[in-house]
Amino acid sequence: MLIESLKLRDFRNYGELEMSPHPGINILFGQNGSGKTNLLEAVHYCALGRSHRTSQDREVVRKGAEMAAVGVQLRKNGVRTDVQVKLTPGEIRKKAIFVDRKRASRLSELMGHVQCVIFSPEDLMLVKEGPSIRRRYLDMMLSQLSTSYFTALQQYQKALDQRNAMLREAKKGQRLDHVMLDAFEEAMAIPCGTIIPLRRRMVQHTAFVAGEKYESISGRPHEVFSMTYDCCMADTEDIVSFAKDAWKKSRQEDVLKGSTSFGVHREDIALTLNEREMKVFASQGQIRTAALSMKLAQLEVFRGETGEAPILLLDDVMSELDMTRRTHLLEEIHGVQTFITCTDESDLDGCKERRSYQVSMSRDGYARLRENSSGEDFAAYQDSLDDLDFD
Numbered sequence: 467m468l469i470e471s472l473k474l475r476d477f478r479n480y481g482e483l484e485m486s487p488h489p490g491i492n493i494l495f496g497q498n499g500s501g502k503t504n505l506l507e508a509v510h511y512c513a514l515g516r517s518h519r520t521s522q523d524r525e526v527v528r529k530g531a532e533m534a535a536v537g538v539q540l541r542k543n544g545v546r547t548d549v550q551v552k553l554t555p556g557e558i559r560k561k562a563i564f565v566d567r568k569r570a571s572r573l574s575e576l577m578g579h580v581q582c583v584i585f586s587p588e589d590l591m592l593v594k595e596g597p598s599i600r601r602r603y604l605d606m607m608l609s610q611l612s613t614s615y616f617t618a619l620q621q622y623q624k625a626l627d628q629r630n631a632m633l634r635e636a637k638k639g640q641r642l643d644h645v646m647l648d649a650f651e652e653a654m655a656i657p658c659g660t661i662i663p664l665r666r667r668m669v670q671h672t673a674f675v676a677g678e679k680y681e682s683i684s685g686r687p688h689e690v691f692s693m694t695y696d697c698c699m700a701d702t703e704d705i706v707s708f709a710k711d712a713w714k715k716s717r718q719e720d721v722l723k724g725s726t727s728f729g730v731h732r733e734d735i736a737l738t739l740n741e742r743e744m745k746v747f748a749s750q751g752q753i754r755t756a757a758l759s760m761k762l763a764q765l766e767v768f769r770g771e772t773g774e775a776p777i778l779l780l781d782d783v784m785s786e787l788d789m790t791r792r793t794h795l796l797e798e799i800h801g802v803q804t805f806i807t808c809t810d811e812s813d814l815d816g817c818k819e820r821r822s823y824q825v826s827m828s829r830d831g832y833a834r835l836r837e838n839s840s841g842e843d844f845a846a847y848q849d850s851l852d853d854l855d856f857d
């Protein structure tokens with residue numbers, strides 16, 4: 467997959483930007499706080515309609531602006547697609563998605579056009595932190611590959627929020643409406659029938675690839691890294707009826723807690739090294755290798771499932787990696803369109819098929835992007851907003 471052009475308007479510290487990235491490696495270098503990560507975030511927005519670092523959409527709208535827009539023109543299996551996301555926090559329908567200039571009626575229609583994998587220093591949290599980070603890893607991967615997964619997850623979350631709201635009211639003394647609860651639990655159980663099998667398959671597939679990556683990076687065949695799906699039910703159960711039963715039985719207990727204790731929103735991926743829990747036993751080096759292996763596995767799974775490499779976003783990871791890990795990463799990105807941020811361009815000496823851009827912040831606070839070889843300025847903020855043909 468190839469991004470042929472990338473457009474931003476009033477996104478973070480960009481006034482307007484239109485660039486045609488290199489099909490190979492695009493290096494973004496510049497001082498801290500200049501706008502390098504913001505550009506990667508814009509690509510992520512086109513893929514998933516959300517940021518990778520905040521759940522508050524309005525944060526990405528440039529201070530002083532009312533609307534932010536990001537868009538890409540991409541080529542995939544020889545077909546060109548135009549994807550745009552517009553965000554207007556002041557409006558009721560805050561997010562507007564356009565695919566080939568037609569407004570989509572749902573966010574799910576955005577999924578699957580742009581696929582991206584992002585590497586960042588926070589990836590270590592995949593191993594060190596709690597289950598929600600690993601669920602997000604899984605959800606991001608599956609949402610980009612399967613619209614029905616994304617839709618099922620949205621339906622589940624909506625019904626879960628409704629059940630939780632009712633539990634909280636009951637905790638305060640309101641009578642439990644069991645008929646309504648039946649309906650919410652039914653609405654949660656049906657999407658589980660989609661979510662659980664897809665998670666099962668995805669973890670199995672990813673674990674296999676990640677195990678191989680771990681072995682090749684560590685060079686230690688006796689260290690076995692595994693990922694296991696920690697599902698809320700055994701795989702012999704009938705998913706929908708088991709889930710409904712579990713929620714019905716736990717109603718009184720859940721009222722005391724004011725929340726739902728059983729379900730796919732509590733699942734995890736267990737990470738072990740030689741069958742010992744990584745969070746407890748692993749060294750810093752082993753944690754780094756495991757996190758990198760999980761991300762490299764994601765890249766390979768995408769490639770396998772779609773027949774095309776996703777877009778790779780590497781945010782400040784090069785300086786964090788030692789030579790062995792860096793070499794493994796650089797080998798994998800051969801032939802993959804990649805955006806790399808770094809503070810020092812020399813971190814990437816030896817990379818071929820590349821183009822470098824210097825990112826800086828102009829005195830008026832706007833990000834500027836200057837192509838290093840041609841000296842062409844992309845994001846000097848001019849008063850030519852009309853030139854950009856966002857719909």
Ligand SMILES: Nc1ncnc2c1ncn2[C@@H]1O[C@H](COP(=O)(O)OP(=O)(O)O)[C@@H](O)[C@H]1O
Pocket residue numbers: 477478479496497498499500501502503504505525526527528529807825
């Ligand atoms: N909504 C916004 N409006 C204007 N500027 C913003 C907004 N959000 C972030 N910024 C600015 O973007 C810069 C951070 O950009 P970032 O891409 O994270 O930097 P880096 O180059 O270090 O990766 C900061 O200067 C911050 O003030």
Ligand SMILES: [Mg+2]
Pocket residue numbers: 502503504781782807
């Ligand atoms: Mg950054």
